[in-house]
Amino acid sequence: MCGIVGYVGPQNSLDVILEGLRRLEYRGYDSAGVAVLAGGRLTTVKKAGKLANLEKVLAEESLPAATIGIGHTRWATHGGPTDRNAHPHVSADGTVSVVHNGIIENFAVLRAECEAAGVEFTSETDTEVVAHLLAAAYRKTPAGDDRLAEAMRTVSRGLEGAFTLVASHADEPDRLVASRRNSPLVVGVGDGEYFLGSDVAAFIAHTSDALELGQDQVVVIDRERGVSVTDFAGAPVEPTAYTVDWDAAAAEKGGYDWFMLKEIAEQPEAVANTLLGRLGAAGELVLDEVRLSDQELRDVDKIFVVSCGSSFHAGLIAKYAIEHWTRIPVEVELASEFRYRDPVLDRSTLVIVVSQSGETMDTLMALRHAKEQKARVLAICNANGSTIPRESDAVLYTRAGPEVAVASTKGFLTQVVACYLVGLFLAQVRGVKYTDEVAAIVEDLRALPDAVATVLAGMEPVRELARSLADANTILFLGRHVGYPVALEGALKLKELAYIHAEGFAAGELKHGPIAVIDQGTPVIVVVPSPSSRESVHGKVVSNIQEVRARGARTIVIAEEGDEDVVPYADHLIRVPRTPTLLAPVVTTVPLQVLACEIAATRGLDVDQPRNLAKSVTVE
Numbered sequence: 001m002c003g004i005v006g007y008v009g010p011q012n013s014l015d016v017i018l019e020g021l022r023r024l025e026y027r028g029y030d031s032a033g034v035a036v037l038a039g040g041r042l043t044t045v046k047k048a049g050k051l052a053n054l055e056k057v058l059a060e061e062s063l064p065a066a067t068i069g070i071g072h073t074r075w076a077t078h079g080g081p082t083d084r085n086a087h088p089h090v091s092a093d094g095t096v097s098v099v100h101n102g103i104i105e106n107f108a109v110l111r112a113e114c115e116a117a118g119v120e121f122t123s124e125t126d127t128e129v130v131a132h133l134l135a136a137a138y139r140k141t142p143a144g145d146d147r148l149a150e151a152m153r154t155v156s157r158g159l160e161g162a163f164t165l166v167a168s169h170a171d172e173p174d175r176l177v178a179s180r181r182n183s184p185l186v187v188g189v190g191d192g193e194y195f196l197g198s199d200v201a202a203f204i205a206h207t208s209d210a211l212e213l214g215q216d217q218v219v220v221i222d223r224e225r226g227v228s229v230t231d232f233a234g235a236p237v238e239p240t241a242y243t244v245d246w247d248a249a250a251a252e253k254g255g256y257d258w259f260m261l262k263e264i265a266e267q268p269e270a271v272a273n274t275l276l277g278r279l280g281a282a283g284e285l286v287l288d289e290v291r292l293s294d295q296e297l298r299d300v301d302k303i304f305v306v307s308c309g310s311s312f313h314a315g316l317i318a319k320y321a322i323e324h325w326t327r328i329p330v331e332v333e334l335a336s337e338f339r340y341r342d343p344v345l346d347r348s349t350l351v352i353v354v355s356q357s358g359e360t361m362d363t364l365m366a367l368r369h370a371k372e373q374k375a376r377v378l379a380i381c382n383a384n385g386s387t388i389p390r391e392s393d394a395v396l397y398t399r400a401g402p403e404v405a406v407a408s409t410k411g412f413l414t415q416v417v418a419c420y421l422v423g424l425f426l427a428q429v430r431g432v433k434y435t436d437e438v439a440a441i442v443e444d445l446r447a448l449p450d451a452v453a454t455v456l457a458g459m460e461p462v463r464e465l466a467r468s469l470a471d472a473n474t475i476l477f478l479g480r481h482v483g484y485p486v487a488l489e490g491a492l493k494l495k496e497l498a499y500i501h502a503e504g505f506a507a508g509e510l511k512h513g514p515i516a517v518i519d520q521g522t523p524v525i526v527v528v529p530s531p532s533s534r535e536s537v538h539g540k541v542v543s544n545i546q547e548v549r550a551r552g553a554r555t556i557v558i559a560e561e562g563d564e565d566v567v568p569y570a571d572h573l574i575r576v577p578r579t580p581t582l583l584a585p586v587v588t589t590v591p592l593q594v595l596a597c598e599i600a601a602t603r604g605l606d607v608d609q610p611r612n613l614a615k616s617v618t619v620e
Contacts, residue, residue: 002087002101003027003073004185005202006166006176008221009193013069018055020195020202021071025051026259026404026608026615027101027198028075031086034058035097035168036066042097042170046072046086050609068173068223070166070196072099075614078107079124089128091135092119095170098134100127101198102183105161130155134167149220149230152177156218157232162361166196174223179232180213184359184386187211187219187227187239194221199357199383201402205248211239212385242385246401258607260405260497260597264590265456268449270410271586273399274417275445283435285425285442289395292376297429300350300376303330305419306338306366307354308617310412310492314380315354316485318419321582325427325441335362339369349375352422356403356411358386360617367391380418382411396422405608406615407496409593412489413452416585420445444579448586451577455590458575462591465556465572466598470498475523476514476553477504477592478544480537483527486585490525490592496610497600507544520552525595527588528559528566530581538565545569558588 003024007016017034025032032054033046043063047054051073072087079085088097104110107126114132115121121128137151148169156165162182178185178196188195188203188210195203196219200210213219216232219239229237256262280286303322305315315332323330333343335353345351351370355363358381367388370377379392382400389395398414424441427433469475475494479487487504494502505514507526518524526545531538542565549555549569557570560578567573576587600607 002075002099002198003202004099004101004164004166004196004198005071006069006178006196006221007193008068008174008176008223009190010067011193013066014058014063016195016206017069017071018051018058019205020197021051021073023201023204024198025073026406028073028614029609030074030076030081031083032071032073033086033088034069034071035088035090036063036069037168037170037173038064038066040170040173042090042094042168044088044090044097046083046088048081048083048086068168068176070097070099070168070176077103078126085123085125087127089123089125089131091131093135096131096135096138096167098127098131098165098167100130101164102162104129104159104163106159110158130159130165130167133158138169145225148172148175148177149218149228150234152179152218153230153232153234156181156216164198175220177218177220179218181216182361182364182387184357185213185219186385187213187221189227194227196221200244204244204246208244208247209241210244210385211241213239214390215387240385258405258597258601260407260409260607263403263405263410264593264597266401267410267413267590268453268456270400270414271417271452272449273401274414275421275442276399278421279439279442283439285421285428285438287394287396287421287425289389292393294429296376297350297426299348300328300426301348303328303350303352304338304343304345304370305330305332305352305354306335306363306370308335308360308362310408310489311354311356311360311363311415313485313489313492314412314415314419315352316488317416317482317585318352318423320482321420322423322426324582325423326430326432328426333366335360335366338366345370345373345375347374347376349373351375351377352380352419353377353388353392354380354415354419355388356382356400356408356415357615358383358388360388362617364388364391378422380415380422382414403615406610406613407493407596413586413589417445417448420583444583448579448583451579451587452590454577455587459591459594462574462594463598466595467602469523469595470599470602472500472523474501474517475525476518477502477525477527478507478510478541478548479504479527480507480541481529482582482585483529483541483588486527486588486592487525489589490527490596493593493596494599496613497596497607498603498605499611500599507541510544510547515547515551518548518551518553522553523556524548524553525556525592526558528557528563530560530578530584531563531565532581542566542569558591560584
């Protein structure tokens with residue numbers, strides 16, 4: 001969950017690296033550092049805190065002009081967020097500089113071996129071990145153009161855990177070497193210049209041509225020889241080239257105060273892009289990549305949706321739709337718990353893994369456990385070329401574009417829509433729904449971007465309400481049916497951004513305990529289902545609103561246009577367009593995003609980078 005940049009080319013490497021780190025700071029902002037190589041000497045500068053702290057130091061120091069270097073922005077795992085624990089880490093002899101994303105699980109054993117050999121450590125990190133090991137391996141490797149890469153392969157084979165490593169050596173002024181296992185790394189190819197990054201945001205201002213790296217591979221970027229890739233054994237590998245379909249402007253704030261506000265505003269377009277081109281010539285639904293036969297999908301008799309955080313809430317919504325459309329039982333599991341409880345999986349099980357980044361470590365490990373048990377795996381992901389879709393049997397990309405703010409908004413909404421598409425695809429393949437029935441629901445889905453835009457156009461009263469809630473200590477969220485996961489997502493957003501105690505409850509559970517926490521003036525946000533929802537659940541939720549209001553709650557009600565039953569019991573009423581019940585979360589979630597964002601901003605907090613959080617959780 002750290003940000004990594006590497007550069008070799010004609011430009012001032014420090015400028016390129018700092019620009020890339022600014023775009024990657026959402027991946028971690030506990031500390032930052034750079035190392036440049038000039039005149040056979042490595043110069044390293046690093047500083048705890050946000051990137052601005054490092055930039056201030058660099059403005060006061062005169063680094064040598066260099067055209068090769070590496071940079072890092074950190075989210076702390078091993079060792080606190082201090083200057084000495086910041087990356088890059090340098091070997092004892094000063095020849096090697098390393099940056100790292102991930103966790104090296106056997107670092108304690110490796111560190112003990114280094115210390116026994118007389119190496120003195122200067123940090124608490126697992127990463128420093130690699131710097132010392134790489135320097136030692138380099139000394140033992142015969143001279144030649146492949147020396148640094150061979151040393152990296154030797155070290156990588158002895159590491160356990162998840163890692164992306166990028167290293168430079170004082171004796172190699174024209175090349176960088178990198179290694180990856182269970183952690184993201186992409187290569188950018190420009191005109192006579194080469195880049196390494198945790199994702200394409202690191203170099204998108206310079207090139208849209210990228211190479212994706214596979215598992216257990218080492219890459220060298222060389223000023224004269226270009227890019228070469230091998231596996232850990234040294235066998236050559238041909239990387240897969242692709243073109244990035246968004247530009248540098250897409251990663252800028254675009255005039256908004258916060259990236260999150262920009263990304264909330266981009267949701268109509270993001271949802272539309274997720275739906276674009278999903279119907280084939282005969283009206284059938286198609287996914288991006290399917291390496292499963294129709295018969296294999298017809299054989300599925302149970303589905304697990306496995307994910308973390310907001311993606312888990314998308315999975316909870318998916319359960320309602322997939323079960324309704326396919327009549328297959330669906331369980332929704334937290335990825336961090338999935339493999340440890342020994343779930344019953346076999347060839348007739350479909351595991352749907354949902355991850356915005358495609359690198360979420362808990363989800364990736366759950367995926368691999370499912371594959372070991374012979375289950376089929378379908379991925380829903382936003383990052384083309386990332387690990388999770390590459391290791392899955394089928395993929396649907398959400399096409400949300402870059403999401404810089406740590407708290408997911410358009411990423412979440414597009415995941416929900418993608419889950420709907422997967423459910424419909426399964427229903428179509430299994431013959432549960434005819435092509436015209438699928439097409440009719442897709443038309444309902446295509447109406448969602450306009451519905452979301454309508455919601456966004458009416459958000460000023462919600463912002464005003466949010467400002468009045470900024471001093472609240474506790475806010476509760478209630479929902480039923482698909483409104484229950486929306487309530488959970490609303491509570492999570494508020495906790496993430498505003499650091500307010502917030503809880504989401506199934507409204508029917510009120511009388512079983514939660515109603516006890518309601519006091520005079522307690523804000524209670526209620527997601528009301530459509531009056532047309534099944535089994536009169538709408539009336540039950542209206543009764544729940546009356547119950548909490550009778551106990552002094554300040555009721556904030558989200559209800560569709562035309563629902564007059566809620567009016568007498570709502571202290572604040574937020575209207576959303578009428579939407580088919582199963583699809584309603586796409587519109588009811590949006591006011592909760594805006595509410596959380598505005599409350600956090602009113603409290604003077606950093607909306608884009610909440611404390612203790614990182615965008616992509618690539619460690620367990």
